[in-house]
Amino acid sequence: MLQLYFSPMACSLASRIALMEAGLDAHYHQVHLLTKKVVHDDSDFHGASPKGAVPVLVLENGERLTESAAVLQYIADLKPETGLAPRFADPDRYRLQEWLSFIGAEIHKAFLFPTFWYKDDGSLAKPRARIAQTLSVPAAHLAGREFLVGHSFTVADAHLTWALLLLRPAGVDIAQWPSLSAYLERMQARPAVREAIATEMALRKTVAANPA
Ligand SMILES: N[C@@H](CCC(=O)N[C@@H](CS)C(=O)NCC(=O)O)C(=O)O
Known part of the structure; x- marks a missing residue:
C-alpha cells in the first residue's frame, strides 16, 4: 500500500x-x-x-x-x-506543471514558508508586499473558470486549495479576490477535499505543528 x-x-x-x-x-x-x-x-x-x-x-x-x-x-x-492530471504530450499537462511550479515556488516558498517559519524581524516585509501581486495571477485566471487547468479538478487544484487555506492564518484576507474566495468555496464543497481537511484539522488540534 x-x-x-x-x-x-x-x-x-x-x-x-x-x-x-x-x-x-x-x-x-x-x-x-x-x-x-x-x-x-x-x-x-x-x-x-x-x-x-x-x-x-x-x-x-x-x-x-x-x-x-x-x-x-x-x-x-x-x-x-x-x-487528475492531463496525459503527457497534452499541452494541458505542461499547464498543470506550470501551476504546480508557481504554487510551490511563488506562493508556498516565497510567502507561506517564511511567514510560518521565520520570526518577523522585518524580513517578512518583502514577501508580504509581493503576495498580492502573486495572488492576482491565479485570481485573474480563475475569473470565469472553474478549475486551474481544463474543465475538471486536477492535482493543481489540490495544491492551490491547500495554499489558499493558509492565507487567513498568514494574515491575508482572501476576500479581496472574489474569484479566489469563490474557487476555494467550490473546492471545499468537494467531498474528498472536505474530508481531507476535516481529518487534518482534527489532527492539528492534537499537535502544535508549523503548517507551511
Ligand atoms: N519543495 C517542497 C517543500 C516541502 C516543504 O517545505 N514542506 C514543509 C511543510 S509545508 C516542511 O515539511 N517543512 C519542514 C522543514 O522544511 O523543515 C515541496 O513542494 O514538497
Whole structure:
C-alpha cells in the first residue's frame, strides 16, 4: 500500500486530497515538523527523507518520492481515468506543471514558508508586499473558470486549495479576490477535499505543528 508522511495542514494536505480524489488507499504517517519525529513510533523522520520535509510518498515498491509537484503527479498517474492530471504530450499537462511550479515556488516558498517559519524581524516585509501581486495571477485566471487547468479538478487544484487555506492564518484576507474566495468555496464543497481537511484539522488540534 502507498504510504504518505504528512503533517496536519502542511503542504502534504494536497497529496492527501489527491489520494482521496483518486480513491487510493494509503497508510498515513504523521510527522511533527519541529521535532522531526514520526508521531506513531517517535522515530527520526530523516530516516524517511533526508530533506526532513513533507510530503514523502512511499511507493508500492518501497521507493520514496518527495516534492509536492512530483508526488501529486505520481498519484494522478496511478489513476489516469480520474483526470487528475492531463496525459503527457497534452499541452494541458505542461499547464498543470506550470501551476504546480508557481504554487510551490511563488506562493508556498516565497510567502507561506517564511511567514510560518521565520520570526518577523522585518524580513517578512518583502514577501508580504509581493503576495498580492502573486495572488492576482491565479485570481485573474480563475475569473470565469472553474478549475486551474481544463474543465475538471486536477492535482493543481489540490495544491492551490491547500495554499489558499493558509492565507487567513498568514494574515491575508482572501476576500479581496472574489474569484479566489469563490474557487476555494467550490473546492471545499468537494467531498474528498472536505474530508481531507476535516481529518487534518482534527489532527492539528492534537499537535502544535508549523503548517507551511
Ligand atoms: N519543495 C517542497 C517543500 C516541502 C516543504 O517545505 N514542506 C514543509 C511543510 S509545508 C516542511 O515539511 N517543512 C519542514 C522543514 O522544511 O523543515 C515541496 O513542494 O514538497
